[in-house]
Amino acid sequence: MTSTTQVETLQPGHFDPERHYYPRALNASLHPLVASFLRMSTARMVSRYCHLHPSTDRATLEEVLGTAPKHLHWSGSDVFNVSTEAGVKLKYIVETNSCPSGQKSFPPSDDAEEGGYRRLIERTFLPLIRKRLRKHPEDELIVLFDKNAMEASGYAQVIANTTERPVHLVPCLRSDPERFLEVRDRELYVKVADETRRVACAFRYVTQRPWTRLPIDLRTPVLNPIVACLAGGRNKITGSKAYELFNAAFRERGLEIRTPESFLNVRKAEVPLLFQRLGGRAVVKVPYLNAGQGIYTIVDQAELDAFMEKDHPYDAFIVQQLVGNFPWSSSSSHGKVFHIGTVPDKQERVYVFDMRMMVSWQDHEYRPVAMYARRARLPVTSAPPEGSDSWTVLGTNLSKRVTDEQWDTEPSRLLMMDRKDFQQLGLGLDDLIDAYIQAVMANRAIDDLAQQLKKRGGGLKRDLFRSLVDDAELLSEIREDAPAPSKGSTP
Numbered sequence: 001m002t003s004t005t006q007v008e009t010l011q012p013g014h015f016d017p018e019r020h021y022y023p024r025a026l027n028a029s030l031h032p033l034v035a036s037f038l039r040m041s042t043a044r045m046v047s048r049y050c051h052l053h054p055s056t057d058r059a060t061l062e063e064v065l066g067t068a069p070k071h072l073h074w075s076g077s078d079v080f081n082v083s084t085e086a087g088v089k090l091k092y093i094v095e096t097n098s099c100p101s102g103q104k105s106f107p108p109s110d111d112a113e114e115g116g117y118r119r120l121i122e123r124t125f126l127p128l129i130r131k132r133l134r135k136h137p138e139d140e141l142i143v144l145f146d147k148n149a150m151e152a153s154g155y156a157q158v159i160a161n162t163t164e165r166p167v168h169l170v171p172c173l174r175s176d177p178e179r180f181l182e183v184r185d186r187e188l189y190v191k192v193a194d195e196t197r198r199v200a201c202a203f204r205y206v207t208q209r210p211w212t213r214l215p216i217d218l219r220t221p222v223l224n225p226i227v228a229c230l231a232g233g234r235n236k237i238t239g240s241k242a243y244e245l246f247n248a249a250f251r252e253r254g255l256e257i258r259t260p261e262s263f264l265n266v267r268k269a270e271v272p273l274l275f276q277r278l279g280g281r282a283v284v285k286v287p288y289l290n291a292g293q294g295i296y297t298i299v300d301q302a303e304l305d306a307f308m309e310k311d312h313p314y315d316a317f318i319v320q321q322l323v324g325n326f327p328w329s330s331s332s333s334h335g336k337v338f339h340i341g342t343v344p345d346k347q348e349r350v351y352v353f354d355m356r357m358m359v360s361w362q363d364h365e366y367r368p369v370a371m372y373a374r375r376a377r378l379p380v381t382s383a384p385p386e387g388s389d390s391w392t393v394l395g396t397n398l399s400k401r402v403t404d405e406q407w408d409t410e411p412s413r414l415l416m417m418d419r420k421d422f423q424q425l426g427l428g429l430d431d432l433i434d435a436y437i438q439a440v441m442a443n444r445a446i447d448d449l450a451q452q453l454k455k456r457g458g459g460l461k462r463d464l465f466r467s468l469v470d471d472a473e474l475l476s477e478i479r480e481d482a483p484a485p486s487k488g489s490t491p
């Protein structure tokens with residue numbers, strides 16, 4: 001197991017699938033429909049989507065799928081499979097992650113044991129760094145991580161194999177971000193073997209408030225850079241703003257990112273008012289946390305009271321319509337939507353699930369990389385859960401925080417895209433195409449906003465960012481060209 005307290009150097013020529021995949025994934029066969037989806041050309045996907053959505057302008061969709069990003073080259077969107085009151089099935093984007101998990105849960109789709117790891121490194125990461133490697137062949141290659149060592153080490157090993165160079169797997173700690181890293185004149189350096197060496201390029205799997213550990217104005221190439229996190233990849237408020245801006249530009253041409261109705265920059269005292277506005281059901285989110293942290297599903301007064309009594313680290317929240325079972329979903333301005341859920345099992349139980357759709361820019365277009373689904377702990381009920389936390393029926397995230405620097409997971413609720421699990425989701429090819437296009441549009445929207453937030457010289461346009469996110473605590477955390485002062489442990 002990879003340690004979070006030391007740097008590990010991985011040499012070329014090795015890849016141990018048992019280290020980088022869940023055992024279930026190694027012993028599973030990809031479902032034929034999912035395999036067919038992965039092989040499907042973008043042109044065929046566009047044709048099918050436009051056939052089913054005749055208001056969509058084909059040339060516009062092709063332009064969205066074929067425009068190279070500048071900052072967010074790889075992302076994973078969490079997608080709800082929902083229905084309207086009229087029975088219309090939709091895909092809702094819940095959030096988009098700038099360094100998503102998924103490879104360890106996705107059965108390799110070809111004979112190569114590296115599977116999606118190699119696909120992402122070869123087609124997305126290496127094209128971005130070749131010029132830098134030629135210019136600075138003596139510099140180091142690193143993979144930064146703070147959790148999910150299984151996947152971070154998989155990426156590090158594949159980078160070593162494809163570049164035929166050693167790669168350092170470097171813990172990037174919240175408690176001590178400078179232990180193994182140093183920034184000099186906007187260049188990143190790694191501390192290894194009693195030396196401090198300049199970094200040529202970095203692959204980043206740092207998920208927890210990464211702007212507190214890496215400056216936004218680095219000259220060292222990083223996949224993905226911090227501005228992508230601030231623009232929506234790790235910030236739910238700016239993510240929602242990015243989706244709104246995208247929809248305003250593209251809705252008339254038949255493209256729209258579909259999300260739950262959201263209220264942004266909400267102060268704690270305002271939450272009860274919006275709770276009532278949404279029919280006594282709501283989701284409240286701390287916008288800058290992830291892995292299931294800071295999300296409160298509220299279906300009754302007791303859960304609202306518990307939220308109001310809790311101390312929170314930030315000033316701003318997001319309040320969203322709650323998507324549950326039809327009788328107890330929020331009443332939004334567009335009516336109710338509810339979870340379609342899994343196919344009923346032998347006990348006729350239906351579970352809420354979400355699907356992670358991982359996409360990246362590859363060569364000249366966006367392509368799907370990996371997928372998996374996660375179900376809630378308890379099945380859906382006809383009435384709101386009583387006497388228990390509604391999160392047990394609605395929450396799907398698998399991560400569990402053990403300490404500030406350690407994480408565990410609950411793989412028993414993982415639903416893979418294999419022959420056994422996929423049929424439980426009730427999804428077809430059109431559902432996968434729809435989820436893929438929603439994920440690409442979300443990536444495009446965040447990248448567009450990131451381009452607007454970044455100064456030409458590399459820094460953050462703080463006045464513009466402050467106009468989008470009214471949270472002084474968050475602004476105080478963002479590093480530019482110097483380490484941020486220590487603020488103690490993360491809440």
